Amino acid sequence: MKKVTVRFPGLLIKKERGMVMRRHVLQKMCALALAGTMVLSLGACGSAETGTAGTQAAQSEASGENAPADASASSEGTGELYWFSDVSGWGPATANWSTKESPATEYIEENFGLTLKIEQPPTDVTTKLGLMIASGELPDMMSITDADIYKQLVAADKVWDMKTFLETYDPESHLLKDFPEDIKQALTDTYGGWYSYPSHMESKDNRKVFPPDDQVWIDVVEKGSNSCIMFNKEIMDALGITQEDVQTEEGFYAACEKVKNSGYQVDGQSVLPVVLQCNLWINSSLDGIVSWNFGAVPVDENGNYRHMELSPGYKNGLKFLNTLVQKNYLDVNTLTIDETALKTYLDAKRVFCWIGNQAQQDKTNMPWVSFGPILASNGARPAMPVNQSAGTGWIQTLVSKDCKNPEKIAKLLSWASSQEGLLLNYYGIEGTDYTIDEKGIVTKTEEGKKKLAEEYDNNVLMWPFANTSFERNTEPVPDPTSNRGVEVALMPAFGNYKDTYIYDDSLLGFKNSTVIEPSSDLGIKLSQIKTYLESQKAKIVTAASDEAFEKEYQNMLDTLDQYEITAIDEEYNKVYQEYCEKKGNKIEDINAGLYK
Template sequence: MTWTLRAGAVALIAGAMALSGCSSNSSNGNASGNAGASAGASGSGDQGTTETAKLTWFSDVSGWNPPSPWNSDPASVEGTITSKTGLSFEFNIPAQDAGTKLSLMLVSSDKLPDVISISDGTLIKKLIQADKVWKLDEFLQKYDPDSPLLSKFPEDIKQALIERDGGWYAYPSHMDSTDARELYPPSSDFYNDFAKFRSNGAIMFNEQIMEQAGIAADELTTEAGVLAALEKVKGMTFNGSPVIPLQIDGKEYAGMSVGGLGHGGTLGVLESMFGAMPVDKDGNYRDIILAPETKNAIDFLYEAAKLGAFDPSQMTTDDTATKAAVKSGRVFAFIGNTADTGFTDEDAATTWTTPGPVQSSQNAKPVFGKSLKAGTGWLSTFISKSAPHPELIAKWLDFMTSDEGLLLNYYGFEGTDYALEDGLAVQTDQGLKDAANYSTTGVFAFWPFHNIAWHDHATKEPTIAKGADGLMARTVQTTIGKASEVYDTTPLQMPSDFIEAGSKMANNQMQIKTYLEAQVSKMVLAKDEASRDQTYEETIAKIKQMGLDEINAKINEQFHKQEQSLGVTVIGINS
């Protein structure tokens, strides 16, 4: 399935990328391939710089917790960035309503933050229309004409950004495309697997509790088998604490959207495994809530709730609580966004596996939606036209995107956090711990500059289970995709603000979304099947009255236009 990234984005995320919440005060290949050209650009080589300045860095991703305050110690990741570029940063990452706060800055006399890393497509459009941010190529040509970014940026991703924004304004995070992999060929077939099939959305099972309960992997390949296993582990203990049979994805478990590719969280994973698509057998778009397989996914959660596999309080918890439960080792099964769990962290108490997609009781084919066209990454980073010290910002961009900067960002310090074997990075045990504690150490902290293609080029195939790109991550995050029917989601991706913000249709979308969030929970916690099914039928009738058919018709028209222009046809595989 493709991860929806309330954080946006989606389906383009790297496996270790987490996707959500903090405040501005929180603390929180061959690597030598082109290091000479990149690391030395604009004088950002070993001598460093003597000029220093502090800038503000804004983000709408509340779950991003870079170290704050900035650590000026030259032996730290942040201090090294300062010594190489002359910049330090004060972060402004609102815990909520970040989009509203940035929108108010755009219409007021307030100075914009100097660097802006955002995921919301509507916010990106507003920022560009206000003419407050630089076109990246114009900025570099003016302040750093020898920048490697002007000659060594993936052309297909640049074109995707130009199509989205009307120009090359943003540096995108988590880049991965045909051209990106020509610049940075994968170091092994291991990373080819990740490129083709990786998704944060998965179902996974605790291997230690499986062994303790005598449950084999092949018992977990069907809906009935999983429900039976959840029943079996009820009442067990692990390390003296009660086992949690099923952990759902907290308050984002239903990942509700209206007019998107599908849902996120637990419901989205179940939809994918149970074969739901936002396109019917006639090849027409319809919101995925109308797919019969989505009803099957809701029914599964109803059955799990009915047998007491999870406490209803899980439906309102945050990512921190979900992560703590999974890492404790008490959870038997998790369904949802694995980036919310810390399951690969060095200090996680147990190991995890997945047998692949769970076969629904309706025997529909599992599906795996993936855009096969170059995308625009997850976070888009912009430079404000009002930002001081543009020459230093250009130097900083060069360093953060160079091999030297990316090694520092991803892995920290050679000899302590990683070693080079045959020119490829290998994390040490200390490096794994530092990456897990990125809010304190700075290792793996600078998500806006994560580059999937570079990572897969510069990193040695792992031999250990844990770690964001270890053997366990490969099993959990690629097995479902490999065993599913893959379809191209590119024609289904609507232009930013396709349904104009503030319009009647946009308001209808928001009202339907809010209504569905409440109704799905009512279905999951219904007292019996008759109540569940009645609620479902009433819900579908109500959202059509609220304007869902008109929304579907508008999206369907654009969907067919995009199919024609792309030469791609998408047909419903099941219903």
């Protein structure tokens, strides 16, 4: 295989800031490049027509003004990079954000001559970006998660296909040689081409470049989920509740009853038997781990797509939560609190069982454990979706055809996706904030930990440049008492249970696309269904009696029928069957025999 060389011409590498790469890191980069593909990136497909950026390139070429390959980007002076994002968990939208205290942003300004103007609107993000598309006044770079907006930008020919962009402005970029082919194909299948640089990439080709450094990461990839059923081990031990007690449905109810009547307190405050994911409970708890626990799948007994709400297993999940409400194990008031209020209960260790998204909370020194599923009384197998194909990542970064400073942006993206850029973005400055051993495993220094907790807080990692495979290649097996250590113990517990049915979630990738035209009759009804289900699920779960539960559940089925749910599912099924044929895989209703 041809050797791939990664170059960053003209970058200002400062020895005093620890930015000279160590020899073993360079050796590792070469070895990874030889292995096949590198990662993170931009892409390539579509029109090569040029907007302002293309015009600038053409004028430079015509006048012979192209800068030499080794010219420093910053030698041209400092320009502003207008960067728009619909994700607010990083950057200016977080606490203590300061580009002057971020090693990565400081490096970008010094080496690429770009200062960052990052806009993250708190509300109406899609509307604002839609208006920008209509007016033709787009930001230089956009990091977005909205698939429909992405497709609008491509259809309007407003963004670069990345192959053309890089060939034009950074022809030596490693991204032209080593971007994971499986992710490129996934982007092409979803968006019609390789127009974006995805964050949080995880795929087989990506793992060839950044192989996991321990089995724990393989389990997280192949069997893990952020959605978990978690127990407070301190309360379990104090009340004599065992793992065996909580691993069956009836045993779980008995354990909750014991907690409720125990009078057990933490710092003088009572304990809650069960909490869900606060006001996000429908998506993060019910439609996640609870429905999986009772074997709900998005297909019927014949293998045809159907809304998971129509699965008998989903009804059992609803009834499970309703039982918790009726028996006063689950306080309905906790279903309307926000994440901050939830955190107060969890941090105070006042919760016996937490069913939700563990990634949303700091779990350092917390007693959370997970034993996998709570086995259903009717014997239903648990079922869990795991993406077994290359995905498209999470945040998609696109470059406007009218961007200013296209050469600087191209070199910035090439650097951000390199080993050097990833190390700085994730860990800070080598020798000061972290050390790295001969195997490439990173250890944060005490000074680095302090900076991450104080002045670097929310400043180091820019999410659009995150790379999941890189994390699992460089991160040591975490301390079991650390947030990360608790996390990696929780995530694969459900999937590691011997009878859990794991199916390929990528077969449902079409759900992020426009299968039914929104303005059509069915499209309008689909929109109405989404709104209706959110309120109706709450009514079903909080029903005051078994009879009321059955009445509200039947109301849901009748209303979905009025909204032509069968016709909608038939349209989805056409696309689903195409996905199955293309991928040579399918989802089975493994509990169909229970309900005949």
